[in-house]
Amino acid sequence: xxxxxxxxxxxxxxxxxxxxxxxxxxxxxxxxxxxxxxxxxxxxxxxxxxxxxxxxxxxxxxxxxxxxxxxxxxxxxxxxxxxxxxxxxxxxxxxxxxxxxxxxxxxxxxxxxxxxxxxxxxxxxxxxxxxxxxxxxxxxxxxxxxxxxxxxxxxxxxxxxxxxxxxxxxxxxxxxxxxxxxxxxxxxxxxxxxxxxxxxxxxxxxxxxxxxxxxxxxxxxxxxxxxxxxxxxxxxxxxxxxxxxxxxxxxxxxxxxxxxxxxxxxxxxxxxxxxxxxxxxxxxxxxxxxxxxxxxxxxxxxxxxxxxxxxxxxxxxxxxxxxxxxxxxxxxxxxxxxxxxxxxxxxxxxxxxxxxxxxxxxxxxxxxxxxxxxxxxxxxxxxxxxxxxxxxxxxxxxxxxxxxxxxxxxxxxxxxxxxxxxxxxxxxxxxxxxxxxxxxx
Amino acid sequence: xxxxxxxxxxxxxxxxxxxxxxxxxxxxxxxxxxxxxxxxxxxxxxxxxxxxxxxxxxxxxxxxxxxxxxxxxxxxxxxxxxxxxxxxxxxxxxxxxxxxxxxxxxxxxxxxxxxxxxxxxxxxxxxxxxxxxxxxxxxxxxxxxxxxxxxxx
Ligand SMILES: Cc1cc2nc3c(=O)[nH]c(=O)nc-3n(C[C@H](O)[C@H](O)[C@H](O)COP(=O)(O)O)c2cc1C
Ligand code: SF4
Ligand code: FES
Numbered sequence: 001x002x003x004x005x006x007x008x009x010x011x012x013x014x015x016x017x018x019x020x021x022x023x024x025x026x027x028x029x030x031x032x033x034x035x036x037x038x039x040x041x042x043x044x045x046x047x048x049x050x051x052x053x054x055x056x057x058x059x060x061x062x063x064x065x066x067x068x069x070x071x072x073x074x075x076x077x078x079x080x081x082x083x084x085x086x087x088x089x090x091x092x093x094x095x096x097x098x099x100x101x102x103x104x105x106x107x108x109x110x111x112x113x114x115x116x117x118x119x120x121x122x123x124x125x126x127x128x129x130x131x132x133x134x135x136x137x138x139x140x141x142x143x144x145x146x147x148x149x150x151x152x153x154x155x156x157x158x159x160x161x162x163x164x165x166x167x168x169x170x171x172x173x174x175x176x177x178x179x180x181x182x183x184x185x186x187x188x189x190x191x192x193x194x195x196x197x198x199x200x201x202x203x204x205x206x207x208x209x210x211x212x213x214x215x216x217x218x219x220x221x222x223x224x225x226x227x228x229x230x231x232x233x234x235x236x237x238x239x240x241x242x243x244x245x246x247x248x249x250x251x252x253x254x255x256x257x258x259x260x261x262x263x264x265x266x267x268x269x270x271x272x273x274x275x276x277x278x279x280x281x282x283x284x285x286x287x288x289x290x291x292x293x294x295x296x297x298x299x300x301x302x303x304x305x306x307x308x309x310x311x312x313x314x315x316x317x318x319x320x321x322x323x324x325x326x327x328x329x330x331x332x333x334x335x336x337x338x339x340x341x342x343x344x345x346x347x348x349x350x351x352x353x354x355x356x357x358x359x360x361x362x363x364x365x366x367x368x369x370x371x372x373x374x375x376x377x378x379x380x381x382x383x384x385x386x387x388x389x390x391x392x393x394x395x396x397x398x399x400x401x402x403x404x405x406x407x408x409x410x411x412x413x414x415x416x417x418x419x420x421x422x423x424x425x426x427x428x429x430x431x432x433x434x435x436x437x438x439x440x441x
Numbered sequence: 442x443x444x445x446x447x448x449x450x451x452x453x454x455x456x457x458x459x460x461x462x463x464x465x466x467x468x469x470x471x472x473x474x475x476x477x478x479x480x481x482x483x484x485x486x487x488x489x490x491x492x493x494x495x496x497x498x499x500x501x502x503x504x505x506x507x508x509x510x511x512x513x514x515x516x517x518x519x520x521x522x523x524x525x526x527x528x529x530x531x532x533x534x535x536x537x538x539x540x541x542x543x544x545x546x547x548x549x550x551x552x553x554x555x556x557x558x559x560x561x562x563x564x565x566x567x568x569x570x571x572x573x574x575x576x577x578x579x580x581x582x583x584x585x586x587x588x589x590x591x592x593x594x
Pocket of ligand 1: 063
């Protein structure tokens with residue numbers, strides 16, 4: 001049986017964004033309910049037990065939208081269930097969204113906050129959790145205001161609290177506003193932050209599904225992941241899989257930033273090609289600029305180039321072209337910006353945001369920044385490029401405590417793969433020719 | 442050092458939290474709301490209320506980039522220096538801010554009005570370049586727009 005849609009099927013259903021009015025006010029509770037909201041919750045509470053909800057999410061093949069693509073249903077099924085397990089259990093929503101180039105979660109919540117809240121309640125019901133937390137970065141002032149109002153509305157109508165909808169399920173939902181640092185988005189560091197500690201990652205095992213927040217079973221999911229859950233429960237897993245062009249279920253919020261004509265975010269079938277995203281939805285390049293390459297999924301993904309534009313943007317296909325889907329928000333490199341300069345900006349970010357817990361990351365990233373700076377200024381040597389390459393191995397997965405540093409290497413390694421000429425040009429010409437060209441103008 | 446109002450607000454935060462320690466960020470934010478930053482004595486008194494050692498609270502206060510352990514100006518400007526903003530004009534915006542204010546990143550103007558800090562991606566990359574002043578977000582920045590915005594503060 002084939003579950004996914006034909007590429008020429010133009011009935012593009014947009015469950016996640018159907019209520020979102022760009023530049024308009026957020027969808028309020030009444031509008032949300034009128035559009036079919038809280039229907040999934042009602043259905044789950046009255047017709048389905050916990051395992052059935054998990055099973056729906058498993059069959060929907062909903063892959064985590066935080067960047068790693070871990071199957072959400074599988075994560076939920078690792079949580080110990082039944083009377084004798086440690087309680088309370090927790091669902092935590094990761095709304096830190098500090099991955100450079102990413103803005104999709106903000107877009108979802110500012111437009112339709114109840115979708116996230118309903119998803120959080122359903123996730124709680126599925127794993128028999130008593131408490132949910134939404135962890136939001138402090139800079140999302142508007143989203144936090146919208147969410148706290150929506151949470152109040154949901155309590156007012158007994159979608160939250162005790163004996164929800166008269167069905168005997170109790171669930172509290174809290175909003176935690178953080179105070180900066182990218183590492184808070186790493187799920188175990190996030191739990192430390194919630195507990196009031198330094199946000200450094202935890203060692204695994206034990207996995208958070210058994211030993212998580214305050215040592216209790218915990219599930220951490222991305223905003224977009226959670227937002228999909230009400231639709232899966234309301235419409236069923238088969239419907240959900242048919243939204244996608246590939247095996248990976250659902251639609252995806254893609255985005256684009258950089259020198260494209262219409263930067264923005266769009267809900268499209270999972271597996272839409274990079275070309276369609278950039279040419280159709282982002283409107284192509286700004287007048288006078290040419291496309292050089294792109295990071296398909298935020299700062300923690302590898303450059304792809306013009307030859308790879310027809311790749312489907314899903315987790316499996318992006319791996320095949322030695323990249324990552326990541327957050328699905330594309331950062332576009334044009335011919336007026338220096339690839340080395342772009343990588344330097346990225347490495348400065350990762351270096352500053354390193355939590356400092358493990359040596360390769362704490363020491364390696366600043367070293368990389370210094371070498372890139374030397375190259376940019378014109379004092380770099382051929383050996384520096386070899387040392388940079390060596391670092392992409394030294395900071396590889398397995399050598400560090402979390403994936404911040406290995407993911408930081410994605411852009412560097414792939415830039416050296418695709419734009420090596422530009423790097424070597426800085427040695428030959430003793431500096432950055434893009435900067436010189438700019439200075440001339 | 443800590444005033445009665447701060448004390449009451451801190452106690453309210455601690456009461457709301459599932460454990461005392463879990464309130465630490467909210468407690469530091471209370472102090473910061475009243476004083477703009479966290480002086481040593483305030484940190485010590487807050488630590489006492491949280492049942493934590495000052496060293497532990499300090500290790501947290503210094504970890505989070507938006508908790509300030511040094512004095513800041515009346516308004517804090519967070520200018521995004523991440524990749525999408527860099528691609529479309531961060532350098533010019535930063536340069537202009539520094540010239541207008543007569544300070545570098547990390548510094549406060551002599552009149553104590555503005556502190557200028559670099560910021561991680563503000564999550565509005567589709568409207569880059571971007572900055573925040575206190576709780577207000579500004580996007581599609583150009584040097585002339587920056588002039589206009591600064592007039593408001
Ligand atoms: C340094 C770092 C930062 C991260 N930031 C975020 C984030 O802001 N939002 C997010 O959902 N996941 C982030 N992640 C991924 C999380 O660790 C985790 O995989 C994710 O929240 C799981 O949700 P999902 O399975 O629904 O994708 C980050 C990971 C790392 C290593
Ligand atoms: S890789 Fe970097 S961010 Fe991750 S634990 Fe090590 S030092 Fe911290
Ligand atoms: S890179 Fe500046 S807002 Fe995202």
